[in-house]
Amino acid sequence: MKKSALLIVLFLNGILLFSQTKEEQTIKEIYKSSLTNSKCYSWLDYLSNSIGARLSGSANAEKAVQYTKSQLETLGFDRVYLQEMMVPKWVRGEKESAYILDNKSKINVPVCALGGSIATPKNGLTAEVIEVKSIKELETLGGKLKGKIVFYNRPMEPENIETFLSYRGCVDQRSSGAKEAAKYGAVATIVRSMNLRLDDFPHTGNQNYGDLPKSQYIPAAAISTNAAELLSKTLKNNPKLKFYLKQSCQQMDDVVSYNVVGELKGSEHPENIMVVGGHLDSWDLADGSHDDGAGVVQSMEVMNIFKNIGYKPKNTLRVVLFMNEENGGRGGKKYEELAQANKEKHIFALESDSGGFSPRGFSIESSDAVFDKILTWKPVFEPYLIHSFVKGHGGSDIEPLTSKSIIKAGLKPDSQRYFDYHHAANDKFGAINKRELELGAATMAAMLYLMDQNYSLFEPK
C-alpha cells in the first residue's frame, strides 16, 4: 500500500472511530437525561390519576387532548397543533352483571361488555351455553348453536416467549366471535379474557360485527380467566346450566376528536419527517397507564430528552399522540390522509404501544438491507440491555403511513406482564415502574437519534 493511501485509510478509520464515540456519548447522555431528569412519569401520573380512562369520544379523551397539547407547548417545538377527525363513541352504561345458573345455585362471575357490542335486553338474557375453542368449531355445531350463548374458551398459549404471539393466536375469538356466532343464531357470546394468568379481571377490547345486518347483532362480553375456568368445569358437570348476562352499552353517533402533534423543523432536511408516537385514547375500565399512556408520555419524553441534552435533529421531528387506536384507528388514518394531502415525506416512524415495561428492543418494518444496517447498531444499544432487534410490525397507529421507503419500528418492552393489565381494570398507574418507563423513552430517543444521524443511508438508491 502506498503511504498516502495508508494515511487516507487511517484518517477514515479515525473519522469512523470518532463518529462511533460521538454516537455512544450522545446515547449515554440520552439515557442519563431520561433516568435523572425526565417528565414522563409525572405526565403519566396526571394522565392516569387526574384525567383517567380516555375512551374515544369521552370527556376524558378531550381532557387528555388539551392536557398533552399544553405540555407539548412547553417543550420548545416550532408548532403544536391538533388534527381534527370524527371518532366512534361507545359507552358502557351500567356495570355489567352475569351469573352461572347451575340447577338452583347462582354463581356471580366478573364480565364486561366488549367494545362495540350492543346491550342485552334491559333485564338481561338467560340461555344455555356451548363452549368452543375456536370459531372454526361453529361450523361443526351448526344448528345446535341456535338460541345459545357461545362461550369461546381457547386460552392464550403459555409456551410462547413473546406474549403478543399468544395474543395474536386467540384474539379472533374476541374480535370476530360475536359476528360469527350470530350467523348460527346464537343469542350472545362470552369470551375468555385475553390474559395469560388466572385472575378475576375481565378484559375488554374491540369486537366488530363486520357486514352483519344490524338486526342480527348479538351482545358480546368477556369473562375473567378464573370465571372461564369455572364455567368450563361447571359445564362439564352440567351441560344444561344456564348463563345470565346483562349489559347496557351502546354505540352513539360519532363525535369530533383530535390527534395532538408537536413539530420541530429539521435543521438540515426539514422536508424529511420522523414520527414518534403512541395513542392517547384508552379503554374505559381503567387509566390505561400501560395501554397506552406509557407510549404517549414516552413519545413526549423523546422531545424533552433532546431539549435537555441540546440535540437538534437534522430532520423534522414530530411527536404524534394518536386518537382512537382502540376502536377505530381513525387517528392513524387521519394522520396519513393529511400527510398525503400535504405531500409529506416520512422517513421514519416509531411507535410505543406495548406497555411501559423494561425495554428489550425493537420490532422493525423495513427492507432487509435497512434491517441489516440497523443490526450494526446493536453494539451501541447493548450497554443499555437492548438486545432484541427483529423484523416485524411497527404499530397500529403508524400502519397507515405509506411514504415511499419509510422505515417503521415499534418499541419492544418485556412482554411478560402486558396481558395481566391489557384492557382491564388494573391497567393503572400503580402498575408502572418509573425506571422502566424512562428506559423505554430513552431507548426510543436513542433510536430516533441514530436514524436522524444516519438517515441518508436509507434514501432510496
Add this chain to the structure above:
Amino acid sequence: MKKSALLIVLFLNGILLFSQTKEEQTIKEIYKSSLTNSKCYSWLDYLSNSIGARLSGSANAEKAVQYTKSQLETLGFDRVYLQEMMVPKWVRGEKESAYILDNKSKINVPVCALGGSIATPKNGLTAEVIEVKSIKELETLGGKLKGKIVFYNRPMEPENIETFLSYRGCVDQRSSGAKEAAKYGAVATIVRSMNLRLDDFPHTGNQNYGDLPKSQYIPAAAISTNAAELLSKTLKNNPKLKFYLKQSCQQMDDVVSYNVVGELKGSEHPENIMVVGGHLDSWDLADGSHDDGAGVVQSMEVMNIFKNIGYKPKNTLRVVLFMNEENGGRGGKKYEELAQANKEKHIFALESDSGGFSPRGFSIESSDAVFDKILTWKPVFEPYLIHSFVKGHGGSDIEPLTSKSIIKAGLKPDSQRYFDYHHAANDKFGAINKRELELGAATMAAMLYLMDQNYSLFEPK
C-alpha cells in the same frame, strides 16, 4: 483436500450440527416444561402466603425447612437431607416508631430497625440530627457528631442501568453506618432506604458493629425514601430540629437451623457436583417472595423440569436451599465446610438471588477461557431473550465454595424493580409474575443442562 479427509470433515460437521440441534431441542423442552407444567409458582405461594417471613432462627424459617424438604422428597432425588448449623437469631420486637420534632410540630415517619441493631432505651431517644452523604464525611464533622443522630442520606444513583451497581454504591451507609458513627459519639443512625423510588416503605437489611465494644453499640434504623426527603428538607429550614426514635429489637442466642439439600447422583460422573440454589431465609417485614423465595422455588423447579423432560444429568446435581444468607451467611459457610470435610469436587454452582423478574442473563465467575466458551452458547439462549452474559459475582451463598476451578454463576433477572421491594414490607407474593418466575427457572435449568453436557470442557488442563 483428499476425498477421505473431506468425508471426515463432513462427518464431524454432521455430529456438531446434530449436537447443536439436540441441545436446542432440549432447551426448547426445558422452557416449555417450565411455562406449561411448573410447580414453582404454587411452591412460592405456599412459602409466602402459608408460611410467610422467614428470618433465620424464627419458627417460620423452621417451617420453610420442613416444607421445602417435603417437596424436594417428591421430585425423585436419590436423597434429600438437612445440613445442621447454628444461626443468629435477631428479633424486631414491637413495631418501631419515629417522628420529626420541628419546633412544636410532630411529623410521624416510617422507619424500621436494621437487622442486628440494638434497641433504643425503652421510651425511645430524642436527639438533633446531622445529615451526611457518606461515612467519609464523619471525619470532617468529628466532635460535632457527639450526642447526635447521624442521618445517612446518599441516594442510590439513578443513572446506572443495573440497579445492583447503585445498591453497591451506597449500601455501606446501611451496613457500616452505625459502627462508624458510634466512634464519634453519635447516639443513633438513620439511613435512607436502599430504594430507587420515592415511597413510604422503610427497607431493612443487615448492619454490623464489627469490632466495636458492645458498650458502644448504637441503634440503627432505616427511613423510607419519602421520609428521608422530608427530613432533609425540614433540616434545611431548621437544623435544630429533633428526631425521636424508638425500637425494641434484640439479638438472642444462636439457634439450630438447616440447609436443605436434594441430591441426584450423576449417571456418568457422580464425583462431579453441580449446585443450584437460593436462600430459604428472608427478612422479617414480608414474605420475601423476591428475596429469595423466588430463588428457592426456581432452584427446586430445575429438578422438576429435568424430571418432567426425562433428563438425567451426567454429573451429580444438588439443589441447595441455603439458610441465613441475610444476616450471617452461615448456610453457605456450612455447606462449604462439609464439602471440604467430604473432599467433594464441585464443578459448577448457580445461584438465583436477584428476584423473580424476567431473566436477562448470567453473571459469571470464571476464568477468561471458560467465560469465552460460555459466550459461544449465547445463540441457543437468544430465542428465550437471554442476552446478557457478563463476568461478575455468582452469589453470596456460593461465594464460600472453593473447589479447584469451580465455575460460579448468578441468574441475572431484570433489575429495575428489585429495589422497590428488597427487604421491605411489600416484598410479597402479589409482586411476583408467574411467567417471569418460570422463565427464570427455565433459564437456570438450560444453563445447568449445558454445563452438564459440556462439563469436560472445563476440566483443568
